[in-house]
Every structure is written in C-alpha cells, then in structure tokens.
Amino acid sequence: MDFSERLEALALKVRNQASAIETEEATKNAFVMPFIATILGYDVFDPLEVVPEFTADVGIKRGEKVDYAIVRDGEVQLLIECKAALGALKVENASQLFRYFGTTNARLAVLTNGVVWQFYTDLDAPNKMDSKPFLVLDLLDIDETLIPEIQKISKESFDLDSIINAAEELKYVGALRREIAAQFREPSDEWTRFFTTRVYEGMFTAKVREQFSVLVRKASKQFLTEQVNDRLKTALGAGVTVPAEPDSAREITSEQAAEDDLDRNTEIETTLEELEGYQIVKAIACSEVKPHRIVHRDQKSYFAILIDDNNRKPVARLHFNTKQKYLGLLDETKTETRHPIDSLDEIYAHSDAIREAVKRYL
Incomplete structure (x- = not known):
C-alpha cells in the first residue's frame, strides 16, 4: 500500500474501534504504535528508533516521562505524548512536552489521543x-491536503527543513479554516455584524442582530450547499475514467451491454449524502481491494456501489430517495436485503457483510 492507503486503513481501524478504547495504554497499543510503525515507518520494537517512556530530567522535575521519543541518527527528533482515545486534547495535557522540548534536540512534538494528532514546533x-x-490530523475526517505534510515526517521522507518552512503557513491556514468552519456552524456577533452592515442600512440594534444571526446562518449554509453542488455537477459532468478489465476477466455480452446502457440515465441527481455513504462503504471495502476498483453508479431507484464499474459485481446499494433510508446488501445469489438506517454512521455496523461481498469477486 502507498502512504495514503496506509493512512486510510488506519483511519478505518480507528472508526471501528475508537468507541471500545477506554484507557491510555489501550490507545497506545491500538492506534499510536500502529501510527508510528505503519504511517511514520519507525520500528516500534527497536530502541534505537523508538524509545518508550522517554526520560530526560528537567530542573526540579525528575523522573517525568514522555510516552515516545523518535530517534534519527542518534538524536531525538520527535516527542509524542498520548492520552486516552475518548479524552479531549487540551494544551494542559502537554506539560511534559513543553518541559522536554527545550532539553532535547527535538524540533517536533505531538499530542495525540490516537484519533486526533496535534503537531507542534517552535515558531514563536x-x-x-x-x-x-x-498541523492537526483527524483520522475520523482526514484533510487530504495535509497528507504530503504528514509524509515529510515519516522515516522514508523525513525533511525537517521543509516541515519547519511550511509550518507557519500550515499553522495559520489551519487555524483560519477551523475558525471559518466554526463561524459557518454558529455565527458570532462580530461575524453577523460584519455581513449585516453590508446589506442592511439601518442601525445594528439588538433586535436586528437577533434577526440577522438566523439569516446569516441560513445564507452561509445555502452558500456551502451551492458550492458543493456545483463541484458535484462538474465532477459528474466530467465523468470518471476507470481502468477496464481485461477481456479474459470480463466477458462482454449483448445482455451486459443492454443492462449497462439502461443503467445510464441523465435525469438522475446524485446527492451529497449518497456520496458520503459511498465514501464510508469505500473506506470499509479498501481493506480488501484497491480503492480505485470501488466505484459508484447512480440510478433512479438506488445508488449502486460496484467493483470495477461492473453491475454484476455489486458491493452495496444506497436507497436514500425516501424518508426511511436503507442500506442494501446482496448475498451470493444477488438477493438483496435492505437494512433501515437513520444515520450514515450506521453503515459501519455492516462492515463485515460489505467486506464479504467484496471478497466474493476477488
């Protein structure tokens, strides 16, 4: 697997297991050590590369330990402090990192609960x-623009100068994106005033603020929805090219060609929720097959998820066009069973069945 595939595989593990991890030690074993080994590429069993319970006496603080120190060329390059997976990360949790940072050669430090990874340096x-x-990496919601930056920290591609040079921009762009997202979710008074005074000529009174806080929130959501829909229309209009199967692997018949032609309908409207459901199924299926082989094909009655864009190889069907949503799963005879779901997260409860469906075509 390449770097992004390994990251997605670990993210899938986190999604499936995070709710069952209750202690810091369990977090280290289930998430942190696999991250160090498979994502960063260091041997967690080699004390010359990964030092657990790293100790460096600091002033009057004796015997305090940082959970892991990553060593390169005999020098500590990265310090990692862990908290339990279900716990929120706060800067107060990083007291050991603050003290140790100045007593080692490390220019990088990480605070993590195995799910969220916060990367620090010494810009200020x-x-x-x-x-x-x-840099903040959330394995439950991976920002793909950060993947190249994470890769720079890995053993194979470690480039400290490049990391530090990019850190300031990453720090402020990331902080701005999180602040903008927060304002779209719940506009502050300042945000509401900013836009209200540009469209409303009267005084910005308490009553006006109350009225426009609702309007600004509504306008923000509509704007985001329009942006997403525009991108979806562009993507769907451009189409997706999937490598064709060799003739030996797929026999083209007149029946197959007719079915494929009937499946294509220009009146179909693909929704964002269907694409989000597709991404969840794809993430689950990626444990068994390369991601590019998992594709979707929207139809009038359901949203199909297929292997190799072949409707004889269905993985799942999303029935999201009614008030009650269903996840359709097919057995060996292609008989479909519909499972009612109230939220997209419930798809994960059917992970084993999805994987079994994929295995049938391999």
Missing part, C-alpha cells in the same frame, strides 16, 4: 514549544 520562540499546533 526558539527551543520553546508553541502553545498552538501547526
């Missing part, structure tokens, strides 16, 4: 760890 003052991370 030399040899003093910043109070805010320059």
Whole structure:
C-alpha cells in the first residue's frame, strides 16, 4: 500500500474501534504504535528508533516521562505524548512536552489521543514549544491536503527543513479554516455584524442582530450547499475514467451491454449524502481491494456501489430517495436485503457483510 492507503486503513481501524478504547495504554497499543510503525515507518520494537517512556530530567522535575521519543541518527527528533482515545486534547495535557522540548534536540512534538494528532514546533520562540499546533490530523475526517505534510515526517521522507518552512503557513491556514468552519456552524456577533452592515442600512440594534444571526446562518449554509453542488455537477459532468478489465476477466455480452446502457440515465441527481455513504462503504471495502476498483453508479431507484464499474459485481446499494433510508446488501445469489438506517454512521455496523461481498469477486 502507498502512504495514503496506509493512512486510510488506519483511519478505518480507528472508526471501528475508537468507541471500545477506554484507557491510555489501550490507545497506545491500538492506534499510536500502529501510527508510528505503519504511517511514520519507525520500528516500534527497536530502541534505537523508538524509545518508550522517554526520560530526560528537567530542573526540579525528575523522573517525568514522555510516552515516545523518535530517534534519527542518534538524536531525538520527535516527542509524542498520548492520552486516552475518548479524552479531549487540551494544551494542559502537554506539560511534559513543553518541559522536554527545550532539553532535547527535538524540533517536533505531538499530542495525540490516537484519533486526533496535534503537531507542534517552535515558531514563536526558539527551543520553546508553541502553545498552538501547526498541523492537526483527524483520522475520523482526514484533510487530504495535509497528507504530503504528514509524509515529510515519516522515516522514508523525513525533511525537517521543509516541515519547519511550511509550518507557519500550515499553522495559520489551519487555524483560519477551523475558525471559518466554526463561524459557518454558529455565527458570532462580530461575524453577523460584519455581513449585516453590508446589506442592511439601518442601525445594528439588538433586535436586528437577533434577526440577522438566523439569516446569516441560513445564507452561509445555502452558500456551502451551492458550492458543493456545483463541484458535484462538474465532477459528474466530467465523468470518471476507470481502468477496464481485461477481456479474459470480463466477458462482454449483448445482455451486459443492454443492462449497462439502461443503467445510464441523465435525469438522475446524485446527492451529497449518497456520496458520503459511498465514501464510508469505500473506506470499509479498501481493506480488501484497491480503492480505485470501488466505484459508484447512480440510478433512479438506488445508488449502486460496484467493483470495477461492473453491475454484476455489486458491493452495496444506497436507497436514500425516501424518508426511511436503507442500506442494501446482496448475498451470493444477488438477493438483496435492505437494512433501515437513520444515520450514515450506521453503515459501519455492516462492515463485515460489505467486506464479504467484496471478497466474493476477488
């Protein structure tokens, strides 16, 4: 697997197991050590590369430990402090990292609960760890633009100068994106005033603020929806090219060609929720097959998820066109069973059945 595939595989494990992880030690074993080994590429069983319970006495603080130190060429390059998977990460959790940062050669530090990974450096003052991370990786919602930056920290591609040079922009762009997202979810008074005064000529009174806070929130959601729909229409209009199967693997018949032609309908409207459901099924199926082989094909009555864009190889069907949503799963005889779901997260409860469906075509 390449780097992004390994990251997606670990993310799938986190989605499936995070709710069952209750202690810090369990978090280390289930998520942190696999991240160090499979994503960063260090041997967790080699004390010359990964030092668990790393100790460096700091002033009057004796015997305090950082959970892991990553060593390259005999020098500590990265410090990692862990918390339990269900616990929220706060800067107060990083007290050991702050103290150790200035006593080692490390320019990078990580605070993690195995799900969210916060990366720190010393942009504000030399040899003093910043109070805010320059990069935040959430394995439950991976920002693909950060994958190349994470890869720079891996053993194979480690490039400290490039990491530090990019850190300032990453820090502020990331912080701005999170703040903008927060304002779209729940506009502050300042945000509401900013837009209201540009469209409303009267005084910005308490009553006007109350009225426009609702309108600004509504307008923000509509704007986002329009942007997403525009991108979906562009993507669907451009189409997706999938490598064709060799003739030996897929026999083309007149019946097959007719079915394929009937499946294509220009009046079909693909929704964002269907694409989100597709991404969940794809993430589950990626444990068995390469991601590019899992494709979707929307139809009037259901949204199909297929292997190799072949409707004889269905993985699942999403029936999202009615008030009650259903996940359709097919057995060996192609008999479909519809499972009612109230939220997309419930798809994960059928992970084993989805994987079994994929295995039947391999």
